[in-house]
Amino acid sequence: MERIIVIQAGFKNKSxxxxxxxxxxxxxxxSLYQERxxxxxxxxxxxxxxxxxxxAFVDLGIGRxxxxxxxxxxLPSQGGFPITKRKRGSIKDILKEGQDLLVxxxxxxxxxxxxxxxxxxxxxxxxxxxxxxxxxLLLSRRIDGEEERKRIKELAMQYKRPxxxxxxxxxxxxxxxxxLEGDFRSLEALWAAIQxxxxxxxxxxxLHRDMxxxxxALRDLLSTDVDRILVNRQETKEEVKRIVAMLAPHxxxxxVYQEGDLFELFKVPAQMDEALRRKVWLDCGGYLIIDAAEAxxxxxxxxxxxIGSTSLADTALKxxxxxxxxxxxxxRLRNIGGMVVVDFVDMNEESHWALVLEELEKxxxxxxxxxxxxxxxxxxxxxxxxxxxxxxxxxxxxxxxxYCKGKGKVLKLHAVVExxxxxxxxxxxxxxxPVIAANLNAQVALSLMDDSLRELEARTGKEIxxxxxxxxxxxxxxxxxxxxxxxLEEQILPLEPGQILRWKGLTPAYCHxxxxxxxxxxxxxxxHLPAHFAWDGEQAYSMEITGLSVxxxxxxxxx
Numbered sequence: 001m002e003r004i005i006v007i008q009a010g011f012k013n014k015s016x017x018x019x020x021x022x023x024x025x026x027x028x029x030x031s032l033y034q035e036r037x038x039x040x041x042x043x044x045x046x047x048x049x050x051x052x053x054x055x056a057f058v059d060l061g062i063g064r065x066x067x068x069x070x071x072x073x074x075l076p077s078q079g080g081f082p083i084t085k086r087k088r089g090s091i092k093d094i095l096k097e098g099q100d101l102l103v104x105x106x107x108x109x110x111x112x113x114x115x116x117x118x119x120x121x122x123x124x125x126x127x128x129x130x131x132x133x134x135x136x137l138l139l140s141r142r143i144d145g146e147e148e149r150k151r152i153k154e155l156a157m158q159y160k161r162p163x164x165x166x167x168x169x170x171x172x173x174x175x176x177x178x179x180l181e182g183d184f185r186s187l188e189a190l191w192a193a194i195q196x197x198x199x200x201x202x203x204x205x206x207l208h209r210d211m212x213x214x215x216x217a218l219r220d221l222l223s224t225d226v227d228r229i230l231v232n233r234q235e236t237k238e239e240v241k242r243i244v245a246m247l248a249p250h251x252x253x254x255x256v257y258q259e260g261d262l263f264e265l266f267k268v269p270a271q272m273d274e275a276l277r278r279k280v281w282l283d284c285g286g287y288l289i290i291d292a293a294e295a296x297x298x299x300x301x302x303x304x305x306x307i308g309s310t311s312l313a314d315t316a317l318k319x320x321x322x323x324x325x326x327x328x329x330x331x332r333l334r335n336i337g338g339m340v341v342v343d344f345v346d347m348n349e350e351s352h353w354a355l356v357l358e359e360l361e362k363x364x365x366x367x368x369x370x371x372x373x374x375x376x377x378x379x380x381x382x383x384x385x386x387x388x389x390x391x392x393x394x395x396x397x398x399x400x401x402x403y404c405k406g407k408g409k410v411l412k413l414h415a416v417v418e419x420x421x422x423x424x425x426x427x428x429x430x431x432x433x434p435v436i437a438a439n440l441n442a443q444v445a446l447s448l449m450d451d452s453l454r455e456l457e458a459r460t461g462k463e464i465x466x467x468x469x470x471x472x473x474x475x476x477x478x479x480x481x482x483x484x485x486x487x488l489e490e491q492i493l494p495l496e497p498g499q500i501l502r503w504k505g506l507t508p509a510y511c512h513x514x515x516x517x518x519x520x521x522x523x524x525x526x527x528h529l530p531a532h533f534a535w536d537g538e539q540a541y542s543m544e545i546t547g548l549s550v551x552x553x554x555x556x557x558x559x
Contacts, residue, residue, distance in 0.1 A: 039210030134165030328363020337388025433481025468500030
């Protein structure tokens with residue numbers, strides 16, 4: 001597998017993509033990266049303590065209070081140990097309003113929630129993650145082999161202070177004793193500086209901001225399995241080489257300058273566009289449907305165009321194996337976090353399920369974010385858990401549709417027509433104005449102009465003017481009581497191609513053979529008529545605007 005890091009320097013910001021066999025698996029943008037709070041350390045002030053939730057809200061000085069759960073509290077007063085369930089009392093026993101806390105953001109806020117924080121500080125380095133006051137020693141699950149794990153654990157124990165916790169990262173396999181010790185000492189010095197600063201400032205205050213995009217991303221991504229690091233600007237290449245020289249000197253030669261738009265070269269925008277869609281096609285012809293809620297993502301696997309060639313069991317297995325590989329990629333590319341439930345194509349063979357779960361496990365090992373394959377439920381669904389930290393790709397780039405309000409659907413045409421008809425009837429019985437103008441979507445207007453509209457006019461004694469425009473949202477229904485021709489013309493104008501009009505009492509300036517000319521302020525509206533047509537000023541006529549120039553407009557009768 002070829003693994004490439006592509007760094008695109010744009011007009012003002014840099015973007016970074018990770019590709020495996022020319023498929024994008026991670027995307028990062030400098031402008032969006034700077035907005036994130038995860039990894040920042042603050043001196044916060046407790047604002048509210050809520051025993052009913054066993055949580056507290058803490059002011060970080062960012063405009064929105066952050067949420068601190070009981071399970072995320074580790075304070076020196078507890079001897080540096082987590083609070084166990086047996087020792088649990090009320091959160092009010094350990095936190096008071098106005099109290100200062102040293103906290104780290106572990107999850108960015110959403111549109112409805114503030115960020116989530118913890119007092120369990122973690123400082124990531126190149127080879128280790130230092131966790132002051134937490135004492136334990138953990139090794140990355142990607143470090144394979146008992147001998148290798150034992151060697152690295154013994155090496156880490158030589159440099160670890162008894163009071164600190166440490167996670168040894170996968171990159172430590174490539175580090176010598178001096179490099180590993182250097183990582184320990186630099187992180188210990190950083191922690192000492194953060195503690196010292198916390199004593200000099202008043203809460204709320206930012207004490208430490210995580211690295212910018214390039215050093216932070218390269219710190220986490222650099223390893224010997226990176227084949228190339230492509231950069232599109234010479235000055236950015238030098239910046240990247242300096243960062244790589246500090247983090248992994250043996251990889252400096254893999255930093256390569258390549259002129260041009262590298263994202264277009266590797267089709268990154270097209271792959272990103274696909275990652276923002278609900279439907280994802282598989283190479284075999286099957287497809288995924290991905291639906292995300294706030295804490296749960298549901299993925300449905302379908303055979304699509306793939307019909308197989310041997311048996312139904314083999315067809316299902318092939319689609320599911322392709323889907324498992326693509327699901328692993330989509331989780332990383334979309335940065336999906338929380339619970340994930342996958343509905344694979346039904347299979348009866350246990351050995352086939354074992355192969356699919358094995359493929360999912362294989363994909364999970366490639367993921368830098370902790371991902372667990374929890375197995376099959378009794379309903380035949382596969383559960384996956386992926387740690388949720390930063391915002392997903394969809395949350396970063398998409399907002400709810402202002403028309404459907406995030407539902408993803410709009411009312412059917414007949415439903416809007418029925419609503420418009422009822423609203424017209426209610427208003428006609430309520431207002432004294434002799435005329436009611438209805439601004440509608442053009443399709444709705446056409447469907448509304450039937451015999452029931454004439455019946456409505458007869459029952460209410462009101463004239464109904466219909467104005468249908470293409471660019472009005474389907475569900476929009478705007479009604480107004482009209483007292484004067486001047487106000488009516490304000491509603492109708494400006495004319496536009498495709499506009500639908502229904503107007504009773506139109507009086508042409510003149511009629512001649514196959515056309516009638518109607519003055520409308522600055523427009524001269526020419527209505528094309530069928531042969532032997534007799535214009536009746538007492539009748540309501542429906543027309544569509546077919547052409548428009550500076551002072552001229554043309555229309556055709558549609559009823």
